[in-house]
Amino acid sequence: MKLATWNVNSVRKRLPHLLAWLDAATPDVVALQELKCETAAMPRAELEAAGWHLAVVGQKSYNGVAVVSRHPIQVLSEALPGDPEDTQARYVEVETGGIRFVSLYLPNGNPAPGDKYTYKLGWMRRLIDHTRTLLAAEVPFVLAGDYNVCPTDDDVYDPAGWQEDALVRPDTRRLYRELIYLGLTDAYRVLNPEPHRYSFWDYQKGAWQKDHGLRIDHLLLAPTLADRLAASGIDRGPRGGEEPSDHTPVWCRLTQ
């Protein structure tokens, strides 16, 4: 079973890339982020015609997450629990292909410090709390998405230049470690120890050409699924295409 996460930076703009990649990479379940459209504007017909099931939590202009699966999907939650006031479309939790699967878009948090950074840290705290609930329920789950967190300096092209940024600040990394230390496995890192392998390259300043990237897209596995991890990688192909997303897919394969 092949799982993936990809921040597409507008699903309407990226639909040809998405369809081509789904066809070539043959994943079973994919988490998408930054749809940048309302649920009703999701290009549902095109994806369903290609044989995909969908769960979509959209929002006008910003955010928006989805799960695309070869298997039927049961939607379990369309928001991260813990704050009824939070209306940003950043979380969808489903059951598909025999696992619990989450597509999440963790807040960027810049500029930091500030209101946006406070929101980010609160969101991370809520994610930790909800993960405890998932662990207690003993369901096999995957938390897939754009975390907007570089776990260590090995995940940043220029650590010194980025140390004040919301993606690498100590409070960000502290909460990310707290999440991981609940018992989750970073599916990419555990099998790929080489430093400076990235999933995002800014559009500006020739970042892609210079490999000035960040590793911020992660597949975090529940303890029971970590035992089934067979392979993982970052597929740099889509980032090098025409009019690409600024992120590229991260994937893993589970036995069975």
Next chain:
DNA sequence: ATGGTAGCCTTGCTA
């Protein structure tokens, strides 16, 4: 010291 790019629509905001 600044601006560089992309996508949305709000010709500014978010990233």
